[in-house]
Amino acid sequence: MKLKNCEICYDLFVESHYHAYVCSRCQKIEQSDLQKIKRYLRQKPRADILEIQEQLNISSEKLLRFKREGRI
């Protein structure tokens, strides 16, 4: 068992799987953000980061991280 600091809220959490970088609470928020983004991209496949950021009110750092991780 390995303790880590959540990269979003800096709380300590137990690393439950490889590559975990956020606590379960933040992970839930991330999941719902990710779903919103995917839904938006289905409607507007050509939307760029800036547009998604403005329309969904999700920070560009988060969007860029999702993109870097290949999740969007």
Ligand SMILES: [Zn+2]
């Ligand atoms: Zn957290």
